Amino acid sequence: MTLKYAYFPGCVAQGACRELHQSTQALTQALGIELLELKKASCCGSGTFKEESQLLEDTVNARNIALAESLKLPLLTHCSTCQGVIGHVDERLKAAQQTDPAYLEQVNGLLKQEGCSPYQGSSRVTHLLWALVGDFGLENLAAQVTKKLSGLKCASFYGCYLLRVQDQLPFDDPYNPQSMENVFRAVGATPVMYRGRTQCCGWPLSSYATESSFRMAGGHIQEAIASGADCIVTPCPLCHLNLDSRQPEVEQVIGRSLGLPVLHLPQLVALALGISPKELGLDRHVVSTRPVLEKLGLLAGTR
Template sequence: MLSQTIKYAYYPGCVAQGACRELYLSTQALTQALGIELIELKKAACCGSGTFKEDSQLLEDTVNARNIALAEELNLPLLTHCSTCQGVLGHVNERLQECQSTKPEYVQEVNSFLQKEACSPYRGTTEVIHLLHVLVRDYGLDKIRQRVTRSLTSLNCAAFYGCYLLRGQKTQYDDPFQPEAMENVFRAVGATPVYYHGRTQCCGWPLSSYATKESFTMAGMHIQSALAAGADCLVTPCPLCHLNLDSRQPEVEKVIEKRLGLPVLHLPQLIGLALGIKPQVLGLERHIVSTQPILKKLGLG
């Protein structure tokens, strides 16, 4: 399918460069192994994770128009591995593309702020796409299947899509209520998909700063549901979901008064394991909930 390297402007986002550094590491390792070239947008700013618009829609649009314009300078699609960034950037891109014909003066206003900062104007000429959909649509499941050196046949994987990836944009890469993209990736690397109630719902992260108990109760409900369905691990395409489901799982356990202990993997970590990439390179030792049960099941522990 691919005769040459495919290339993207890479927007890693904030969380992958801090609290979930393992996502940054595993994305780099996976894309290098697959021959996907990423040109990191080092001048990009935080997308705001949906909070900027609470103060000003213009602020959210301007900040993210600049992020998108950085990719447009390279004439490349913008790739992110964060569902929240995908939802925010993708939605801004769609809104401004529509405004180019319905409210051109608004786009001009946005670009006037970019011009003051000596930034390239937003043109609306590129696509914002998540790593998951790059792998499924652009790279292809057959090619991933061909690259597998360590089949994950013993692993039962439960996808946790979260909100933004499925319903943050008008553009749909998958069914927003009955998605299959992640499950199809699981099958391609030999793992068994686990279906459970809650895989397309909110992880609770947006509530965590002001309704902590409710947030952790939501996360606990999803983890318990996945465990009851026989999951060996959750796999998520969103580092913010990962924070609520993995990093805060010990706190979740205290709120729901129940032991959980379910490992939560980032999507590129799971695929990386199937490609034979070493667990240390994928950052699997950085998780709060130990990934050792997964590694032992794969004969790596």
């Protein structure tokens, strides 16, 4: 049976991290997973809408979920922040169906005013990581590998939103997660454990406490390097921005050269399926991915 999802790409993956959108499409096509993009969806708010109004956050994301419900599909995102925000709204509104139907009626009333379908609670919100682990299955994933990533030491960076925003976390332990590491093993790579893998990357601080944000990111990268990592792999584009795109600025703040490549989760998995680095956008990173590709014997189309 073909897996099919209503695809919520989010903002960053179609802007600053276009390689994430690119590699997600390449990976899912290779695995036979069908994505129907929700082109009318709006930004989840990245956790900021609720600073103004929880009703605003709930209504905006009830609409996003309702778009998936209209397709009778689960909503899939590849952004940990989107997963945390939309997934938590979904939990809250499903609970409201039983405990506070008047609130849900208020949300749906606002959607009706805008000509939108009501939230019904008939779908689920899932991250690409959970789709690979729980829906597609690690054994099936391992069977699709054509280029084992043998010898590559990968440090996961889960970030905050994927692990600690929702009340119920599928397929993992929020305090000692293993799903990323299990994906690494399935594609032949070696997981590297270090303290910072479940901590905040510092992105939420970056607009008003930039130095603190960069010191936070620099500490995580240094820990990963000290643990022997060849790269960091993250399921969150906002974490990727702070750890990769801003790594040169991080180096200036901490006074140390780093140069550790940071890969998006679908890029890593897709490499093991034989998809070319160029097709996965590995030439778009600020920190060169060349050391990773050299270790794997894959250099075409990268700097």
